[in-house]
Amino acid sequence: MNAKFAHLHCRTSLLRLVVTALGISVVIASADWPAWRGTAGNGSTLTGNYPTRLGEDAISWKVALPGKGGSTPIVWQKRIYLTTPADGQDAVMALDFSGKQSWLTKLGPESPAKHKTLGSSCNSSPVTDGKGLFVYFRSGWFAALEFNGSVRWKINLAERFGPEKLFWDQGSSPVVTDKHVILTRLHEGESWIAGFDKATGELRWQQKRNFETPVENNNGYTTPVHFEHAGRKALLVWGADRLTAHDSTDGSLLWSCGQFNPEGTGYWPAIASPVIHGNVAVVPVGRDDRPGQASLHGIRIDGRGDVSSTHRIWKRSDVGVFVPTLAEYKGRSFLLRHRGEIVCINPATGGTIWSAALPRGTASYYSSPVIGNGVLYAAREDGVVFAARVEDKFELLSENPMGERVVASPAVAENRLLIRGDKHLFCIEAKAR
Numbered sequence: 001m002n003a004k005f006a007h008l009h010c011r012t013s014l015l016r017l018v019v020t021a022l023g024i025s026v027v028i029a030s031a032d033w034p035a036w037r038g039t040a041g042n043g044s045t046l047t048g049n050y051p052t053r054l055g056e057d058a059i060s061w062k063v064a065l066p067g068k069g070g071s072t073p074i075v076w077q078k079r080i081y082l083t084t085p086a087d088g089q090d091a092v093m094a095l096d097f098s099g100k101q102s103w104l105t106k107l108g109p110e111s112p113a114k115h116k117t118l119g120s121s122c123n124s125s126p127v128t129d130g131k132g133l134f135v136y137f138r139s140g141w142f143a144a145l146e147f148n149g150s151v152r153w154k155i156n157l158a159e160r161f162g163p164e165k166l167f168w169d170q171g172s173s174p175v176v177t178d179k180h181v182i183l184t185r186l187h188e189g190e191s192w193i194a195g196f197d198k199a200t201g202e203l204r205w206q207q208k209r210n211f212e213t214p215v216e217n218n219n220g221y222t223t224p225v226h227f228e229h230a231g232r233k234a235l236l237v238w239g240a241d242r243l244t245a246h247d248s249t250d251g252s253l254l255w256s257c258g259q260f261n262p263e264g265t266g267y268w269p270a271i272a273s274p275v276i277h278g279n280v281a282v283v284p285v286g287r288d289d290r291p292g293q294a295s296l297h298g299i300r301i302d303g304r305g306d307v308s309s310t311h312r313i314w315k316r317s318d319v320g321v322f323v324p325t326l327a328e329y330k331g332r333s334f335l336l337r338h339r340g341e342i343v344c345i346n347p348a349t350g351g352t353i354w355s356a357a358l359p360r361g362t363a364s365y366y367s368s369p370v371i372g373n374g375v376l377y378a379a380r381e382d383g384v385v386f387a388a389r390v391e392d393k394f395e396l397l398s399e400n401p402m403g404e405r406v407v408a409s410p411a412v413a414e415n416r417l418l419i420r421g422d423k424h425l426f427c428i429e430a431k432a433r
Contacts, residue, residue: 180196191220296345324365
């Protein structure tokens with residue numbers, strides 16, 4: 001996301017930029033955060049002024065939420081949108097920049113989480129194309145809403161395709177293209193990536209994605225990543241020990257890459273999504289919460305057919321992640337490991353540029369890191385959020401207890417940091433310079 005003129009955006013709505021990284025053909029406000037990993041899908045924004053201390057005295061406001069959720073709030077034109085349980089139903093909530101609720105729309109009965117501490121009925125984050133909102137829930141409710149909270153359409157995918165058979169709780173977020181809202185369903189059953197009409201909700205295409213894997217490895221919680229392939233918009237999908245690329249217009253398979261798990265190790269669900277820089281996708285494999293079961297791979301994204309033996313340019317077996325998706329910032333990839341180590345790597349070579357460790361605690365990290373103009377935010381499960389400068393080296397700026405569990409990934413927009421806890425949404429605004 002280019003927020004170079006974020007301070008001017010607060011005074012005028014005329015500043016816009018065309019976002020191509022997401023495959024969105026609409027014009028998007030420069031300071032927005034329209035999806036789980038931001039405008040560019042990489043968990044970062046290049047410019048802006050973001051807070052470095054997040055303590056009680058720095059909080060601009062906090063709002064009690066109607067229910068616990070793991071989804072990330074998104075920001076569009078000075079309004080915040082998030083999914084939440086409300087009175088036993090899956091709902092979408094809108095707030096203005098003062099924290100005042102604008103509306104709450106309920107969509108249907110929620111499906112209680114399997115994981116009572118980390119899970120929720122709404123782990124998927126909303127996405128906007130600048131014309132409406134698209135949301136998906138564990139219950140199977142899948143809907144499009146207008147910006148006034150009215151429902152454009154809604155369908156229940158669990159009723160249509162059967163229950164999603166996952167060991168734990170659904171987590172893949174929808175993404176948008178010119179005409180479609182895209183969902184993946186990777187589970188112990190018929191797996192696919194599909195495009196639904198943004199105007200009507202009609203299924204326009206579906207690409208089956210079924211692979212034989214060790215136990216649980218076909219469970220996927222990742223979100224598709226946009227990229228360009230031979231001048232066309234494409235989608236990258238990681239799960240079931242396979243990395244696949246699909247044409248975004250019809251889902252047709254462009255290439256497939258395997259050989260990520262030659263030993264056939266089981267209980268490796270795909271949770272962390274890949275991140276792309278240039279012509280390389282950095283793919284997290286395995287699980288960092290178990291010794292010797294995590295690796296990191298660099299895969300060229302310009303292939304055709306089976307690229308398993310031709311497009312892997314590097315592999316590391318000494319570093320990896322479990323749940324947090326990597327962030328990409330200024331040509332570097334940032335890993336937040338399960339116990340708080342941060343590793344900055346060169347995505348072209350896989351080499352470590354630097355590594356550092358956040359202060360240790362008894363809790364682990366399930367929230368993905370975000371970077372706002374060189375400041376990285378990492379939320380530990382026990383509610384301690386760290387701010388660190390990561391431009392050329394690691395510099396810990398602050399350690400901030402929020403007072404409640406945090407598993408949702410933060411969002412940065414309009415010089416504000418948004419943190420969703422189990423009970424509240426926090427807004428921390430940068431101090432004026």
